Amino acid sequence: ILRPDTAIDTVEAILVDLPTIRPHQLSVATMRSQTLALVRIRCRDGQEGWGEATTIGGLQYGEESPESVKTNIDRHLAPLLLGEDARGVGRLLLKLRRGARGNRFAKCALETALLDIQARRLGVPLSDLLGGRVRDSLPVAWTLASGDTGRDIAEAEAMLEQRRHRVFKLKIGLRAPEEDVAHVLAIRRALDGRASVRVDVNQAWSEMQAERAIAPLQDGGVELIEQPVPREHPAALARLARRFAVPIMADESLHGPADANQLARQDAADVFAVKIAQSGGLFAARQVAEIAAVNGLGLYGGTMLEGGIGTIASAQLFATFEQLDWGSELFGPLLLTEELLTEPLCYRDFELRLPSGPGLGVRPDLDKLAALRRDRTAPRLH
Ligand code: MUC
Ligand code: MG
Structure with missing residues (x-):
């Protein structure tokens, strides 16, 4: 042939x-x-x-x-x-x-x-190829997840000092909810007025645990609660979203456009964390974002802690979203000890700058x- x-x-x-x-x-x-x-x-x-x-x-x-x-x-x-x-x-x-x-x-x-x-x-x-950019850089949150409150605060201070991040996502759900709440509120207070704090529970809580823990987090000024309950319980997610004023974000609940459609129909979340791979690809992730947009939901550019290729692929898509109310967390390469790109990605003034070259723009x-x-x-x- x-x-x-x-x-x-x-x-x-x-x-x-x-x-x-x-x-x-x-x-x-x-x-x-x-x-x-x-x-x-x-x-x-x-x-x-x-x-x-x-x-x-x-x-x-x-x-x-x-x-x-x-x-x-x-x-x-x-x-x-x-x-x-x-x-x-x-x-x-x-x-x-x-x-x-x-x-x-x-x-x-x-x-x-x-x-x-x-x-x-x-x-x-x-x-x-995805609709065209409406922005050339994306705000980038950093995840504090060392497991130690003091170390997390020191890390946040260093990030603020370098002007690299001023939005911090705390990973919780491993310890008892009361311990997690104390940990989060200590960090929130230490950063008061200088940075915002949100949490990601990665499905760890039951609905009852979530009810008890989200109340003090909300009162303490935490701005966003990500995936508090398991993906298998969308009705519980919906009840939490209805009950609390603090926005509830779906992450693991969202395996692509069909999930996005179901969650939107059930009013199960206030914000969608869009991830390209978890959605099944760039076009599928675009559909997830469109479902969020037509339903008036917030959008957040999520990560699977990819290296530079997946991070920039995500950024190429997120840069086309009309609204990206909650910014992004495209910091994956910064968590790794080795740089695998010929040119490292540019993080400056709390944002990731998109390359201008053809294709992904990185090699x-x-x-x-x-x-x-x-x-x-x-x-x-x-
Ligand atoms: C997740 O669940 O959001 C994103 C940032 C991070 O530290 O872990 C990931 C996964
Ligand atoms: Mg998450």
Whole structure:
């Protein structure tokens, strides 16, 4: 068969294990390292694109692990793309949807890489394929999750001093609710008037625990409560959203547009945390944001603590949202001890600046990647 130069030649899934700058304690996992799941798609003419399917804590946060992402791409998803013309992005995404159920993270990485290629061919930033930018930078929150109140306060002070972050999200739900409340309010008071504080419970509470804990958090000036109860209990989330004035945000409850639609219909949340991989890809995440917008809900640009590729892919989408009332938390690369991009992302004046170049606008450092990838014996990437 005659194949065009734009035919897809290789699809590669690459795992990279990197230590974090400190332990990152969530109710579901304590991260001492992060495993990046990267995807590289190359065409016959040498044009290439990158995507990322990084998750948190193996299988402790979501249903896909770095290893399942790699296996499923290698074995099931890559064969759907190989030899196809990369310019037909819509057709290829349809083929992925029809050819495999679920696997939102893996599909998001492939979609990102296909869009990166397409945008590069057209010479435009990826955001142009998603509706076009309405902003060139995004406010970025930082997560305090060392597990220690004093250390968290010192960390927040340092971030304020550097003008890097002035919105802090506290990870709670691991300890008894009363201990968590005391921890949060101590930090809130220490930062009073200089920074805002919100919490993420990562599904840890029952509805009754949430009722008891949210009341003092609300009275103490915490501005946002993220995913207090399990994803399986949308009615409980809805009751909490109705009961409290402090906004309730859905994160793990949102696995894409169908969930977004259900939550909106049930008035189950005041704010949606939009994540590209958890939504199933950039276009699916866009739909989640649109459902929030038509229902008058708040929007927040979430992260799975990705490295630079997934972070910038998210930023390319979030920069197209008309309203982004709650900012973003696209700080993933700053939690890692190694920089994997040729040019580090620019965080300045409490915001992440979007690159202006074509596609994602960033590139991985191939030498570093070759040295750090889990299967170091694999052929070099050049
Ligand atoms: C989550 O649940 O929001 C985002 C920031 C962070 O520290 O963890 C993630 C996941
Ligand atoms: Mg969350």
